[in-house]
Amino acid sequence: MSPPYLKPGLTLSAGATNDPVIVRALQRDLRALGYLLRGIDGEFGDQTVRAVRALQADLLSNDGLSTAYDGRAPVAMTSFNLDAAVTGMLDQPLAECLAALLSDARVVTLPFANDPKAENAKALSEIANSVSATAPTPFISAMVIQESDGQHYHVPGKGDEDSCVTVGLDRNKHHNADVITSRGYGVGQYTLFHHPPRADELTDFIVDPVRNVQHAFAELRDKFDRFLAGPADRADDRDAEHPMLNLRLCKYQPGNALYMRDCRACARAARMVNIARGTPAYQGATISYQPDRYYPSAIYNNVPDRADFACDWPYAVRRYNGSGNDSFHYQTRILLNLLR
Amino acid sequence: MSLGPVVDIGIGLIFIYLLLGLITTALQEAGAGLLKLRGKQLKNSISDLVSDGDKLAPLFEQVFGHPLISGTAATNLPSYVPSRNFALALVDTLSSGSQGTVFSQLENGVAKMAPGCARDALEFFVKDAAGDLDKLKVAIATWYDDAMDRLSGVYKRYSQLFAIVVGLALAVGLNIDSINIARTLWLQDALRDKVAAAAQAYSQSHTTLPNDTVGANYQEFLDLQLPIGWTPAQAPGKDQTACATAGAVKTAGHPAAAVMAGGTQAQGKAGNCVEATPAWIDTVGRYFADRGWGGGLLVILGWLITGLATSLGAPFWFDTLKNILSMRSSGPKPPRADEAAS
Numbered sequence: 134m135s136p137p138y139l140k141p142g143l144t145l146s147a148g149a150t151n152d153p154v155i156v157r158a159l160q161r162d163l164r165a166l167g168y169l170l171r172g173i174d175g176e177f178g179d180q181t182v183r184a185v186r187a188l189q190a191d192l193l194s195n196d197g198l199s200t201a202y203d204g205r206a207p208v209a210m211t212s213f214n215l216d217a218a219v220t221g222m223l224d225q226p227l228a229e230c231l232a233a234l235l236s237d238a239r240v241v242t243l244p245f246a247n248d249p250k251a252e253n254a255k256a257l258s259e260i261a262n263s264v265s266a267t268a269p270t271p272f273i274s275a276m277v278i279q280e281s282d283g284q285h286y287h288v289p290g291k292g293d294e295d296s297c298v299t300v301g302l303d304r305n306k307h308h309n310a311d312v313i314t315s316r317g318y319g320v321g322q323y324t325l326f327h328h329p330p331r332a333d334e335l336t337d338f339i340v341d342p343v344r345n346v347q348h349a350f351a352e353l354r355d356k357f358d359r360f361l362a363g364p365a366d367r368a369d370d371r372d373a374e375h376p377m378l379n380l381r382l383c384k385y386q387p388g389n390a391l392y393m394r395d396c397r398a399c400a401r402a403a404r405m406v407n408i409a410r411g412t413p414a415y416q417g418a419t420i421s422y423q424p425d426r427y428y429p430s431a432i433y434n435n436v437p438d439r440a441d442f443a444c445d446w447p448y449a450v451r452r453y454n455g456s457g458n459d460s461f462h463y464q465t466r467i468l469l470n471l472l473r
Numbered sequence: 474m475s476l477g478p479v480v481d482i483g484i485g486l487i488f489i490y491l492l493l494g495l496i497t498t499a500l501q502e503a504g505a506g507l508l509k510l511r512g513k514q515l516k517n518s519i520s521d522l523v524s525d526g527d528k529l530a531p532l533f534e535q536v537f538g539h540p541l542i543s544g545t546a547a548t549n550l551p552s553y554v555p556s557r558n559f560a561l562a563l564v565d566t567l568s569s570g571s572q573g574t575v576f577s578q579l580e581n582g583v584a585k586m587a588p589g590c591a592r593d594a595l596e597f598f599v600k601d602a603a604g605d606l607d608k609l610k611v612a613i614a615t616w617y618d619d620a621m622d623r624l625s626g627v628y629k630r631y632s633q634l635f636a637i638v639v640g641l642a643l644a645v646g647l648n649i650d651s652i653n654i655a656r657t658l659w660l661q662d663a664l665r666d667k668v669a670a671a672a673q674a675y676s677q678s679h680t681t682l683p684n685d686t687v688g689a690n691y692q693e694f695l696d697l698q699l700p701i702g703w704t705p706a707q708a709p710g711k712d713q714t715a716c717a718t719a720g721a722v723k724t725a726g727h728p729a730a731a732v733m734a735g736g737t738q739a740q741g742k743a744g745n746c747v748e749a750t751p752a753w754i755d756t757v758g759r760y761f762a763d764r765g766w767g768g769g770l771l772v773i774l775g776w777l778i779t780g781l782a783t784s785l786g787a788p789f790w791f792d793t794l795k796n797i798l799s800m801r802s803s804g805p806k807p808p809r810a811d812e813a814a815s
Contacts, residue, residue: 374577440577
């Protein structure tokens with residue numbers, strides 16, 4: 134069955150009068166292929182333009198390799214033959230590529246949910262109730278809220294049909310703002326650096342929210358074990374605030390019912406600090422909290438002091454996000470979410 | 474009531490040792506006070522803990538000068554600091570300049586310390602506390618208490634030595650010869666009864682070890698009129714013979730006697746028995762001369778017994794006295810009618 138936009142002579146672009154039904158169809162496919170951030174509303178707006186540009190850029194340059202260590206894509210986008218430039222406009226050659234992509238069994242498409250709200254609620258409660266010895270569940274829940282606002286499937290607004298798995302799109306390539314360099318999927322925003330995803334990845338963490346978050350547990354624990362005082366890297370804020378201590382998992386012992394579960398109480402009991410633009414990231418740091426495109430405000434009040442926790446998870450949480458100014462914002466947001 | 478002269482002699486001797494012990498303790502405290510011994514030892518102990526003995530280290534100066542430590546003494550050299558104060562002062566000093574949690578600042582403070590035993594110990598406590606400030610304070614206080622226990626041990630050994638020295642000095646200086654006293658008590662019933670009665674009265678009037686001054690105890694001691702001291706009256710009837718035998722040295726070879734003989738010969742004309750006030754060495758020499766070799770050794774033995782017995786300490790003798798007296802009598806004196814009614 135060919136897509137509705139595969140019609141001789143049809144073009145779709147921003148600013149032109151487009152048939153909303155056809156635009157919707159395009160948006161749906163772009164969403165399923167992982168190029169559109171969100172919104173199936175029939176309007177060829179900015180997001181749609183960016184999505185088209187990203188697709189065109191991928192067709193030109195994405196050969197399936199990963200910039201990280203998560204393996205290859207099952208197929209190279211460049212093998213779908215597009216010679217034209219990145220225009221942000223749908224024309225028939227692009228429509229043919231899309232048709233080819235959609236009919237290729239190797240190309241994985243993202244699932245849609247019939248009742249995204251219910252699915253999300255179910256996912257969140259499953260996560261909150263899971264007891265893990267790997268990493269503290271309350272921290273994971275706090276991270277889930279920050280990553281995806283608790284939405285594994287997008288909950289569409291009025292006039293919107295987007296109930297697909299939520300994605301986060303990063304464009305970190307220098308000199309080329311069109312190429313999507315990594316994508317986070319679902320409630321835990323598990324990130325892949327190759328595209329399209331493999332079939333096993335789809336079933337593993339794209340479809341199943343609980344399994345999606347399981348990866349987050351494992352990844353957070355990995356950051357704790359190896360990126361704080363560990364073989365892979367050190368956490369500068371922890372080195373400044375706790376230069377002597379060994380890594381601490383929890384103030385309670387394993388076997389205690391509260392072990393790695395009572396994070397909210399610890400967060401509420403901790404000393405509170407206020408952060409503003411220019412506050413040093415940690416004592417003696419050269420960087421400070423600054424607003425940027427991901428975090429428009431650097432003002433946070435009544436944040437639990439990460440140095441006043443009896444465990445080192447606040448530092449691990451920051452490393453989950455990486456390093457630099459953004460990671461400190463991330464850390465602060467998680468600590469605030471813990472209080473809820 | 475008496476359980477026999479032997480027990481009474483024992484009581485008498487114990488009472489003597491008790492009083493001497495009290496005098497010794499008082500002298501010791503005065504001496505230590507004069508030398509500010511406790512204060513200096515405490516300062517040394519704290520500097521051992523905090524800066525491996527280096528009293529010039531800035532950390533030590535800050536900790537020792539902290540109001541919680543030096544502020545407890547008028548002279549800036551406290552003789553006692555409770556462990557809680559020490560822990561608070563150390564934590565406060567290490568975490569000062571604070572801009573962050575106390576524990577975090579404290580970690581940085583310890584990290585900046587000069588390497589050594591102090592730093593190692595504190596690092597261990599910090600790691601063990603793992604962020605719990607109260608746990609850390611308890612660990613520091615315990616560490617301090619252990620050091621104070623060690624200091625008490627040193628002090629105790631020191632004071633035992635001091636007690637022996639002072640006890641011997643008193644024994645020799647005042648000529649408190651246990652053997653002579655025992656013999657005298659054996660021979661003189663009246664004196665023995667008087668001493669025993671005095672001991673009993675003392676025991677009954679003091680339920681716990683008293684804190685009287687040296688003077689009070691000394692007076693009590695003298696009141697007993699025991700056979701002590703160096704006055705020549707202790708060697709009755711010997712004066713004339715000493716004068717007559719000045720030339721014929723009975724204890725030939727005895728150094729003190731020879732000096733004495735030489736002394737009096739040098740002093741007075743030969744054969745002249747008008748004696749000037751004898752120099753103390755003359756008194757001692759005559760005393761020994763009167764007793765001969767065996768007697769002289771017994772005197773020295775008596776002194777040793779007194780000295781060592783005194784060094785056992787007043788509390789020991791006080792308890793022993795109480796025990797013997799309770800054995801001796803038929804129980805504590807029943808209260809008088811007017812006392813019972815009140």
